[in-house]
Amino acid sequence: RRWVHCSHKGMDMVSNNTQEMVTEGSYYLYDALDEKVYFKEATILVPPQWNSKDFFKARTESFEKAHIKIDNANSANNTEPYTKQYGECGAEGEYIHFTPEYLLNDTFIQLYGSRGRVFVHEWAHLRWGVYDEYSKEKPFYFSNGRIEATRCSKNIEGQFYEVTAGGSLQPCRIDPQTSLPDDGCTFFPDRNQITNSSIMFLPSLDPVTAFCRENEHNSQAQNMQNKKCSNKATWTVIFEDSVDKDALRSLKPLESPPPPPSFKVVQRAQRVVCLILDVSGSMAGSRILLQQQAATEFLRIYIEDQASVGIVSFSTTAFTLSPLTTIDSDTTRENLIKLLPKVASGSTNMCFGLNQVFMFVMYEVYRDNGDVLGDEIIFLTDGLATDNIAGCAPSGIQSGAIIHTLAFSDKAAPELKEMADKTGGKFIYASDELTSNQLMDAFASLTLSTGDYTKEPVQLESVGTRTSDWFNGTVSVDQTVGNKTSFVIIYEIRFPSIYIQSPSGSVYTQTNMSHDGLLKTVTLNVPGTAEPGDWKYSIQTTSNQAFTITVTSQAAHDDVRPIIVKTHMNQQFNDGTKPMTVFAEVSQNYRPVINAEVWATLESETGSVHILQLLDNGAGADAFQGDGIYSRYFTKLVDGRSSLKVRVKNQDVQTRSAAPKKSGVVQLNPPKPPVSEEPLEVGNFTRTATGESFEVKLSGTPPPNFPPNRITDLSAEIQEDTVLLSWTAPGEDLDQGTAKSYEIRWSFDLDMLRNSFSNGHVVNTAAVSPHEAGSVEQHSFNLSFPIQNGTTLFFAVQSEDEQNAKSETSNIAQASKILHGPKPPGVSNPGMNLTVLVISLCVVIMVICFIVAVTAWAVRRRNRFV
Numbered sequence: 001r002r003w004v005h006c007s008h009k010g011m012d013m014v015s016n017n018t019q020e021m022v023t024e025g026s027y028y029l030y031d032a033l034d035e036k037v038y039f040k041e042a043t044i045l046v047p048p049q050w051n052s053k054d055f056f057k058a059r060t061e062s063f064e065k066a067h068i069k070i071d072n073a074n075s076a077n078n079t080e081p082y083t084k085q086y087g088e089c090g091a092e093g094e095y096i097h098f099t100p101e102y103l104l105n106d107t108f109i110q111l112y113g114s115r116g117r118v119f120v121h122e123w124a125h126l127r128w129g130v131y132d133e134y135s136k137e138k139p140f141y142f143s144n145g146r147i148e149a150t151r152c153s154k155n156i157e158g159q160f161y162e163v164t165a166g167g168s169l170q171p172c173r174i175d176p177q178t179s180l181p182d183d184g185c186t187f188f189p190d191r192n193q194i195t196n197s198s199i200m201f202l203p204s205l206d207p208v209t210a211f212c213r214e215n216e217h218n219s220q221a222q223n224m225q226n227k228k229c230s231n232k233a234t235w236t237v238i239f240e241d242s243v244d245k246d247a248l249r250s251l252k253p254l255e256s257p258p259p260p261p262s263f264k265v266v267q268r269a270q271r272v273v274c275l276i277l278d279v280s281g282s283m284a285g286s287r288i289l290l291q292q293q294a295a296t297e298f299l300r301i302y303i304e305d306q307a308s309v310g311i312v313s314f315s316t317t318a319f320t321l322s323p324l325t326t327i328d329s330d331t332t333r334e335n336l337i338k339l340l341p342k343v344a345s346g347s348t349n350m351c352f353g354l355n356q357v358f359m360f361v362m363y364e365v366y367r368d369n370g371d372v373l374g375d376e377i378i379f380l381t382d383g384l385a386t387d388n389i390a391g392c393a394p395s396g397i398q399s400g401a402i403i404h405t406l407a408f409s410d411k412a413a414p415e416l417k418e419m420a421d422k423t424g425g426k427f428i429y430a431s432d433e434l435t436s437n438q439l440m441d442a443f444a445s446l447t448l449s450t451g452d453y454t455k456e457p458v459q460l461e462s463v464g465t466r467t468s469d470w471f472n473g474t475v476s477v478d479q480t481v482g483n484k485t486s487f488v489i490i491y492e493i494r495f496p497s498i499y500i501q502s503p504s505g506s507v508y509t510q511t512n513m514s515h516d517g518l519l520k521t522v523t524l525n526v527p528g529t530a531e532p533g534d535w536k537y538s539i540q541t542t543s544n545q546a547f548t549i550t551v552t553s554q555a556a557h558d559d560v561r562p563i564i565v566k567t568h569m570n571q572q573f574n575d576g577t578k579p580m581t582v583f584a585e586v587s588q589n590y591r592p593v594i595n596a597e598v599w600a601t602l603e604s605e606t607g608s609v610h611i612l613q614l615l616d617n618g619a620g621a622d623a624f625q626g627d628g629i630y631s632r633y634f635t636k637l638v639d640g641r642s643s644l645k646v647r648v649k650n651q652d653v654q655t656r657s658a659a660p661k662k663s664g665v666v667q668l669n670p671p672k673p674p675v676s677e678e679p680l681e682v683g684n685f686t687r688t689a690t691g692e693s694f695e696v697k698l699s700g701t702p703p704p705n706f707p708p709n710r711i712t713d714l715s716a717e718i719q720e721d722t723v724l725l726s727w728t729a730p731g732e733d734l735d736q737g738t739a740k741s742y743e744i745r746w747s748f749d750l751d752m753l754r755n756s757f758s759n760g761h762v763v764n765t766a767a768v769s770p771h772e773a774g775s776v777e778q779h780s781f782n783l784s785f786p787i788q789n790g791t792t793l794f795f796a797v798q799s800e801d802e803q804n805a806k807s808e809t810s811n812i813a814q815a816s817k818i819l820h821g822p823k824p825p826g827v828s829n830p831g832m833n834l835t836v837l838v839i840s841l842c843v844v845i846m847v848i849c850f851i852v853a854v855t856a857w858a859v860r861r862r863n864r865f866v
Helices: 100-104 108-112 115-128 224-228 234-240 245-249 286-302 330-338 350-361 363-369 389-398 415-423 438-444 750-755 834-865
Strands: 002-008 022-031 036-046 068-070 082-084 095-098 140-143 146-149 158-163 185-189 262-267 272-278 308-314 318-326 376-381 402-407 427-429 458-467 470-477 481-491 497-501 514-516 521-525 533-540 545-555 563-569 580-588 591-594 597-604 609-614 629-634 640-655 680-696 715-719 722-728 741-747 761-763 776-782 791-800 813-817
Touching: 082 115, 095 100, 095 115, 100 108, 115 234, 140 813, 146 158, 234 245, 272 286, 272 350, 286 330, 286 438, 286 481, 308 350, 318 330, 318 350, 318 363, 350 363, 350 376, 350 389, 376 415, 389 415, 402 415, 402 438, 415 427, 427 640, 438 458, 438 545, 438 640, 438 680, 458 470, 470 481, 470 545, 470 680, 481 533, 533 545, 533 680, 563 640, 563 680, 580 597, 580 609, 580 640, 580 680, 597 629, 609 629, 715 791, 722 791, 741 750, 741 776, 750 791
Parallel strands: 036 262, 068 095, 272 308, 272 376, 376 402, 402 427, 427 680, 715 813
Antiparallel strands: 002 022, 022 036, 082 095, 140 146, 158 185, 308 318, 458 545, 458 680, 470 533, 481 521, 481 545, 497 533, 514 521, 563 580, 580 591, 580 629, 597 609, 597 640, 640 680, 715 722, 722 776, 741 761, 741 791, 791 813
């Protein structure tokens, strides 16, 4: 036996009622012979509400960093496990989602298979970036004139039947348009199989215990694994493309069986946050005011009740402005706000500020708990350290505290990013340009989610401008938010006239708002629950000055989670040799929000600004269409640090339940619970979100020319003797701009086209002029010979840019020409024992009734226990 020992952190599990429960910092062993995953150790984060003296104190474990989440389903009946995947083939996923019902109710084992095998299936998605080997869109395909079920391996045997409303089986009917079985047809795999693969196809089938390897891989199956991974076997992706590829190449035999895993249960105490604020001379003027404005809103809106907050300032020396103080009322918040520094002078001795926190402010926590594990520091500075920050940074890193660092200029010390990276904190670059509102956004992003988004503030709008006339705009308050809604307007020079109109026409003026002349802010706190609809604001000035407006709100109802937006780059550091990818996930209670308009603004510390529209079209950088994850490549790399901000808006948007996995293959088990896919109307809405900053270090040369992106959605159809191809257009640079040309080739042999594209038969594309990236491309043509009945052809595309750089070969599309007589036949299953299957099906129906009764009894018993 040979093993690979890898570290993997951030496995978060969330309980049904309290939204939080986590495993993190886990180590696992992978048995490459038996294809089993063994965990060496796991940390479980339990909710703050659970009372026990046996829990350890959490450090960096949090809901947002979770890689395994146990939380309620996104709809009443959707209990099926799934893994959220953002990136390309071989890239790690975001998290696995299990529901409490799935883990507690053993009847689901009959539906999905053993929990261990299901976990390995999802783990392969999460860790190794492989995809499903079934397809709900194309459950059947032609191979050599024969109808096959989409599966891997092809050695899995079974029968095609349609289950009638009465529960009996009948031969499948053929769809005359596709010549394939119609939507009611199902593949029934035999219970006894001669193969043990594949886990990525059907983990619920008892004989299945392994992944598909190249020698048995079904490269013709029209599934996501072939589409995304260039027709590679799952085993090949794990060993050649995954994050563990290097370790897997140097496997060593395990001398003895692995020990049982160890579990450590931790709990996050009430939040402790200490602000370290720079008041050195370089902060004088607008910067100290911006710091005060942003910290004020953090203390007033974003820091949660019962958290403890301390404030330290530093320049030539350091001062404790406030010891740790529990947020127990609005009065406490306002008292802390009064203590924020307003004057700047002196040098930038960062170590003094850091030492002041540990020696005085957090000393009480250290005295009571013996450490400061998991407590947070927000370290804001605008320049290079006067002292040796490299000398004191290690002590901060080793303290166990989480250190978030805000770089308020392009001169901030590099140790700030190091401290954030090594302690699990965030590093955010914020411009001091008044209209950017970046420092306000940075503080807004420093919330610590427990997973209960109904209790957390949501930023609806954050925008700025410079004008000497009117500043107008609209903020859409949707039905998922409305409580604690506030409009905060910041002006640069002179108090303007402000009008805010509700959807029903009520107008709020300065008489309804609070004005802080020293802070230069005007705030409207909307009473009660804000009316859903479009709120319009108009700000008038006669002086040429900068304005920003920030709008926040919270969930309108305790039982309805708000629409939220999360954004990040696929990497925090780039050397310029590879493109970066921007991601924004728009969701409501795990349901994707589709059809939204999503824009990302990437601003470098040198002032260059790039704006990208992110797309959810399943092409280019985007992995799946309609999953609520909007993506785009970022190729305009600029040396230095850059910030990331995303704005989301839409008119008449819909949010729908995530489509359940539907394999098109069924054992004779109880049917899976029906899942509603009806769109949920939420009306107009707006959101903004700030991601962690990233850094680019170019090696003295400009970034390379990036070729057009790989086409991943090529499809083919044969109508009589005409071939129709369609795909999403790539760009000149990956998924941006317009490519110069296409090269289309075809073959009778899929593997030949896959391994040697240039040896395929070429298609004349002289009349094909590429459209802008993201457009739908179609091309129809006739081959030089009549296509015979029963023929299957394979097609692939490469695109080329103006510098003659070629894309990778597209996914391989296949099409078959099948002609039937006047009456399309059904699908024949020779050797099939229909009587046995019908009896088995009836037995299952009887079992379902028994399961329902037992489940109802179990629910009553559990409720009585609770």
